[in-house]
Amino acid sequence: MAALAVSISERSVVLGEHVIPGRWLRDHGDDIDSRNPDSKQRLTDTFGIDPQIAPAAVHIDGAWLSVDWSDGVRTGHDLDRLLAVASSRRSLWPRAGAGFTLPAGVDLWDSPAEATWFDFGVLDDDAAWTEALDHLRRFGWAAFDGAELGEEPTVRLAERIGYPRASIFGTVWNMNSGSFEHQDSAYESFALDVHTDGTYSHDGPGTIVFAQQLKTGEGGDSVLVDGFAAARDFQAQNPEAADLLTRYAVTAHYVEPGVHLVAERPPLRVDEHGTLVQVSFNNYDRSPVLPDEGLVDDVIDAYNGFRAVFNDVSRALVHPWQPGRVLVFDNWRCFHGRTGFSGERQFKGCYTNHEDLEGAYRVAGLI
Numbered sequence: 001m002a003a004l005a006v007s008i009s010e011r012s013v014v015l016g017e018h019v020i021p022g023r024w025l026r027d028h029g030d031d032i033d034s035r036n037p038d039s040k041q042r043l044t045d046t047f048g049i050d051p052q053i054a055p056a057a058v059h060i061d062g063a064w065l066s067v068d069w070s071d072g073v074r075t076g077h078d079l080d081r082l083l084a085v086a087s088s089r090r091s092l093w094p095r096a097g098a099g100f101t102l103p104a105g106v107d108l109w110d111s112p113a114e115a116t117w118f119d120f121g122v123l124d125d126d127a128a129w130t131e132a133l134d135h136l137r138r139f140g141w142a143a144f145d146g147a148e149l150g151e152e153p154t155v156r157l158a159e160r161i162g163y164p165r166a167s168i169f170g171t172v173w174n175m176n177s178g179s180f181e182h183q184d185s186a187y188e189s190f191a192l193d194v195h196t197d198g199t200y201s202h203d204g205p206g207t208i209v210f211a212q213q214l215k216t217g218e219g220g221d222s223v224l225v226d227g228f229a230a231a232r233d234f235q236a237q238n239p240e241a242a243d244l245l246t247r248y249a250v251t252a253h254y255v256e257p258g259v260h261l262v263a264e265r266p267p268l269r270v271d272e273h274g275t276l277v278q279v280s281f282n283n284y285d286r287s288p289v290l291p292d293e294g295l296v297d298d299v300i301d302a303y304n305g306f307r308a309v310f311n312d313v314s315r316a317l318v319h320p321w322q323p324g325r326v327l328v329f330d331n332w333r334c335f336h337g338r339t340g341f342s343g344e345r346q347f348k349g350c351y352t353n354h355e356d357l358e359g360a361y362r363v364a365g366l367i
């Protein structure tokens with residue numbers, strides 16, 4: 001690479017012709033403390049970065065840029081990658097109207113009561129199943145107890161909705177602590193921030209089914225948050241920022257040997273009528289994209305602001321697990337996460353498509 005001039009200007013790093021705001025650059029290191037070198041999942045605490053963060057020193061060594069920051073952290077950046085990102089900055093998607101309305105007929109929840117459980121036997125009874133399906137439609141989730149162990153109950157539940165959807169994880173997958181079958185944070189034991197799955201898929205999974213098989217030790221509860229209720233509240237609090245999140249696409253990726261998926265969509269996706277149809281947010285899988293000049297603070301403030309709303313623990317519905325319990329939820333509406341845990345934790349799980357979920361509602365006369 002030809003010698004590239006690098007300097008500091010106020011709170012930005014100037015790299016050749018590119019002025020890169022420090023607040024953005026601090027969040028997008030390529031060093032091993034910032035990004036998992038195998039999965040490329042992000043490790044940086046995006047939401048803890050001081051908006052006033054500033055570079056204190058910059059240094060280029062070959063194809064690597066090192067930045068010392070005012071918070072005492074040093075980040076490293078692959079120059080080729082950074083220059084590519086800086087050369088293709090992102091603007092807002094044009095669309096008619098502003099903001100969004102919520103879909104009709106759903107019950108938004110923001111200070112949840114305890115989880116309620118249907119007996120898994122309702123799958124054998126059309127009327128009882130319709131009641132469980134209506135719960136899923138209204139609240140975005142349904143929980144069951146009393147399922148047999150093994151793959152069959154997961155398949156049966158998926159087939160009550162549509163069919164298990166094959167993905168890079170397989171059709172019905174095992175998610176076992178410590179197995180590291182895939183290079184994904186889902187297989188680790190630390191607490192997982194609430195997120196949606198498949199931000200790297202153009203057609204993110206419609207539902208997620210989890211069925212617990214084994215549990216030893218403590219913790220590892222599932223946490224659900226109503227993303228539509230959070231979006232409504234965010235819009236009430238900051239309509240301009242909520243509108244921006246309907247028009248700014250976030251890119252995400254999934255990388256493992258032989259796999260490299262990339263997709264993008266706004267965190268708040270609306271249909272042509274301005275109705276919110278899908279929330280998407282997974283900070284672990286987010287790819288580096290630099291917003292247009294003049295848009296950087298607005299994008300970061302909107303992204304962080306929405307996260308602050310939906311990440312509020314008072315919104316979290318906690319599902320404690322035990323073998324035989326099964327949870328299905330709408331991945332286009334609910335964020336899910338997990339508390340940290342000790343011991344072993346084993347699940348069967350699968351995805352279904354969202355059009356199949358909607359189809360099940362129609363067939364049951366629920367919409």
Ligand SMILES: [Fe+2]
Nearest residue numbers: 186196197336
């Ligand atoms: Fe997940």
